[in-house]
Amino acid sequence: MSKCTALFALVGVLIFFNSAAEGKLVGISCDAASTWSPSGAELTQSLFSLAPVGITMSTEVQSTFNVTTTTxxxxxxxxxxxxxxxxxxxxxxxxxxxxxxxxxxxVLYPDAWTIEFRAPQEVLPGEVVTLEFDISIPDDELYTFALTQQPIPEPATMVLLGFGAALLLYKRTGNKIFGD
Structure with a gap:
């Protein structure tokens, strides 16, 4: 196991126990010199909300940096x-x-800084999904970037939650929402 793999595994444990998976940034630094083979990182994490999660990475590697995240x-x-x-x-x-x-x-690439993973399978609560992708690093200077991740919820669930919230609000306000 490389130094970088061990570091990212440790960060995954920290994310799990410090509830950093609620929209906060987690700062880590990985000296992934281009002489390492392979040059990359593995991240293991649990997400407890649908809020975006950001991880700040610093690396010194020229060419391609491989990231595997198991969530x-x-x-x-x-x-x-x-x-x-x-x-x-x-x-x-x-x-x-x-x-x-x-x-x-x-897998869709709307632009050079975004990847969208879609279909055909859903990730149910308690299930694990592994994503692997490469990041092109321009030179071997220290380069810092934030990798922000956001799961996309099933639309039907969100519609039901919205309907339930509207119904609750309607009942709490004594039917005054719609001008009654």
């Missing part, structure tokens, strides 16, 4: 997709055509 759905919602963003939108970009997933077969 357990602890949000209570069914996921029908997953979106990854690179920030800042600078020189580091996703390598188009290099992404894969254990649940989602459709």
């Amino acid at each position: 357990t759905n602890q949000s209570g919602f069914i996921w029908t997709g997953y979106i990854l963003f690179l920030e800042p939108q600078g020189d580091a970009t996703f390598v188009e055509g290099a992404a894969a997933s254990t649940k989602f077969n459709t």
